[in-house]
Amino acid sequence: MSDLDPRALRTAFGTFMTGVTVVTAMDDDGQPLGFTANSFTSVSLDPPLVLVCLANRSANYEAFTKASGFAVNVLAETQKDVSNTFARPSENRFASVNWSKGPQGAPVLEGVSAWFDCAMHKVVPAGDHAILIGEVKAFDTAPAPGLGYARGAYVTPASEAEALEGQTGVMVSALIKRGDTVLLVDRKDGNLTLPEARVGKEGLSATLARLIDETGLKTEAGFIYAVYEDSLRGCQHITFLCDAPEGTPRGGTFVTPEPSALMDIADPAMLTMLTRFASEAKLGNFGVYYGNARSGEVRPINKGTI
Structure with a gap:
């Protein structure tokens, strides 16, 4: 795991911003939650802030907007099945993946290209979505190529x-x-x-x-x-x-x-x-x-x- 060196963080942002991600958090009962998205965006380097968007109609809306933090897991090109799992309704999306708690406490998936574990900085209502802004507290990257999504299909x-x-x-x-x-x-x-x-x-x-x-x-x-x-x-x-x-x-x-x-x-x-x-x-x-x-x-x- 890397510390929050600004140069390393900037490099991580530049390399992985375009990938398919799984955003994760823990609910009040200590159960893991997650959804697939590729709207992950860097907001600031000082302090290190990122944002993701969550639809108001999401079943996990209340849990995510009240969570103390969240993690952004940038999927590797071999993890299409993980993307599909977290994009579809399921009673236990985490049953088929290996994961552990990150340093800030949000679930970090195994085998991803990168992960960013964040404390919740602010929740901003935005039409039919909520913008979750997180402050990066820890992150790590791997050389595995990321999974992309364009024009209705995965791109690797x-x-x-x-x-x-x-x-x-x-x-x-x-x-x-x-x-x-x-x-x-x-x-x-x-x-x-x-x-x-x-x-x-x-x-x-x-x-x-x-x-x-x-x-x-x-x-x-x-x-x-x-x-x-x-x-x-x-x-x-x-x-x-x-x-x-x-x-x-x-x-x-x-x-x-x-x-x-x-x-x-x-x-x-x-x-x-x-x-x-x-x-x-x-x-x-x-x-x-x-x-x-x-x-x-x-x-x-x-x-x-x-």
Whole structure:
């Protein structure tokens, strides 16, 4: 578990704000409560505040609005069943999951990508919902990719990759970050680059997994960070944003993507992407770039409510 270091908390917010979450609390009888949502939003870093929205018609409305605190559990991509369990009516949603009380007392689910245990800061009535604002008292993150939800369906790094498996002439790269630094490795021509490889017969998912494994870091593919036409190589280029909280890479080094550190990046598209990452990392808000090596657009990763 991490302490409330502002930099670590900002990184956690920036990495996991878009995932499907299960919000949990304890009722007056000491029984666990929970519901699925992906309307989890950062409000403030000082003090560290987050908010979630709860429908007035929810059976747990009174218990949550009177609770002393709540936890936000950001689900991993393998936890679709957990999301479904907490999104549907059930007498005991916790019967099929492993959980324990967090430091602040709210239920923390096992195997999640991140959790934030909060004291209740304020309950704000807002039309047909209540806004629960919590002050983060403890949190933890894991490298497991989060579970997303868009246009009525779950979205995971694996499903995004599978949708691209049939394409040929694809380069894949891993933007492996640690805080606001990124892993750069040496190219054969002496310049620097992200870990990258051309997708072969093994397919995109396997190529990316091999690429990450070769770094020696304990991380997995996160969400797609950029998709563009790579004019230098005459193919499509797909970059995945990955999180590496610890470990020493077999090759290359983590650097802060400042102009002086990027002088040896020969690929202009990659240079532009790393410059964008540097500005987004400071804010903790990431988007997805679509376009080519010269121009395109960054589409923010929007949040919604399941």
